[in-house]
Amino acid sequence: MQKIILASASPRRKELLSQLGITFTVETAEVEERRIAHDVSSPKETVCLLAEAKAKAVLQKQKEPHIFVLGADTVVAQENRIFHKPKDEGEAFSMLLSLSGKKHTVYTGFALLEEKEGTLFRHVEAVATDVFFRTLTEEEIHAYIATGEPMDKAGAYGIQGKGAFLVERVEGDYNAVVGLPLSALYCALKKAGVSIRSFWQNPLEG
Numbered sequence: 182m183q184k185i186i187l188a189s190a191s192p193r194r195k196e197l198l199s200q201l202g203i204t205f206t207v208e209t210a211e212v213e214e215r216r217i218a219h220d221v222s223s224p225k226e227t228v229c230l231l232a233e234a235k236a237k238a239v240l241q242k243q244k245e246p247h248i249f250v251l252g253a254d255t256v257v258a259q260e261n262r263i264f265h266k267p268k269d270e271g272e273a274f275s276m277l278l279s280l281s282g283k284k285h286t287v288y289t290g291f292a293l294l295e296e297k298e299g300t301l302f303r304h305v306e307a308v309a310t311d312v313f314f315r316t317l318t319e320e321e322i323h324a325y326i327a328t329g330e331p332m333d334k335a336g337a338y339g340i341q342g343k344g345a346f347l348v349e350r351v352e353g354d355y356n357a358v359v360g361l362p363l364s365a366l367y368c369a370l371k372k373a374g375v376s377i378r379s380f381w382q383n384p385l386e387g
Contacts, residue, residue, distance in 0.1 A: 183375050188239040188252040193341060197361040198251075202381050208242070210235035210252060224258035225307045228290030233305050236292040243296075249375065252292045255360055257312075257336025259285040264336040273326050273337040277347070280336065282316035287336070289357040293369050304369045308362040310353030312340070317347065 185205040187198055198205055212234045236252030243250070257264040259279060267273035290307040330344060331337035338344035340351075341359045356363045367377060 183249060183379075184245075184247070185249045185251060185375075186239055186243075188235045188250050191253075191360055193339075193360040194253055197356055197359060197363060201363055201367070201377055203377060204380050205251075208239050208250075210238040212238055222261065224256050224261075224263050224286070224288040225290070225309065227263060228254045228256055228288045228307050229292070229305050230290075232290040233292035233294070233303075236294045240294050240296060247295065247297055249293060249295045249302075249370075249373065251366075252294075253289060253361055255287060255289040255335045255357075257285055257287050259283065266333055266335055267331060267337045270326050270332075273331045274322055276337040277317065277322045277325070277331070278319075280314045280338075280347075281322070282314060284311055284313050285336070286311050287358045289360060289362055291361065291366060291369070293366075293373060295373065302373055304372060306362075306365055306369065308354050308357040308365050310351060310355070310357045312351050312358060313349045314347050315349040321346075 185203060187194060187205050187207050188210040189207070190209040195207060212231070231254035232252040234252070235254065236250045239252070240250040264276050267276055287310045288307050290305065293304045295302040325331060325343065328343055330339050330342050338347055340348055351358060354362045354364065370377060
């Protein structure tokens, strides 16, 4: 069975990949995200660069051949302004206030890499999903920040958690907003010659 490594510490991405029934291991990637994305203004390019950087960092550590490494990154963007994870509660409040009552776009990029006999298989893709927030009161924003949930999330909210109350509607791939576009990933794995059905037929604990 094909070995797959998820180059992410995100519990949400781990849950999504498990949802597909894929057997995988987790190996976190240490990359300087702000340095890599410093000169990039496009959200789409940003998530692609960061996802590939994470995947490459983990792939370079592997001693065995024929291992697929999956890296991913998510940012929230509004009118070309990119929202990463908030540095503190003040920044989280500013982000949520800016998003209140408006549309923003969540970009999730993923990179699937495999080195095989000196040849690198590379698939890098970004999926964009539009998210519409209801109009929020300052009291609601402060109460949400007090839960602690916004502090490790791009855009200062988690749609799959308590932050669901912020969202009026979603146009596009919901899973991409959570952290991993499963349909696009399935197609990328298929392109790479990996059959997800083989994991279903031979279930192992990931």
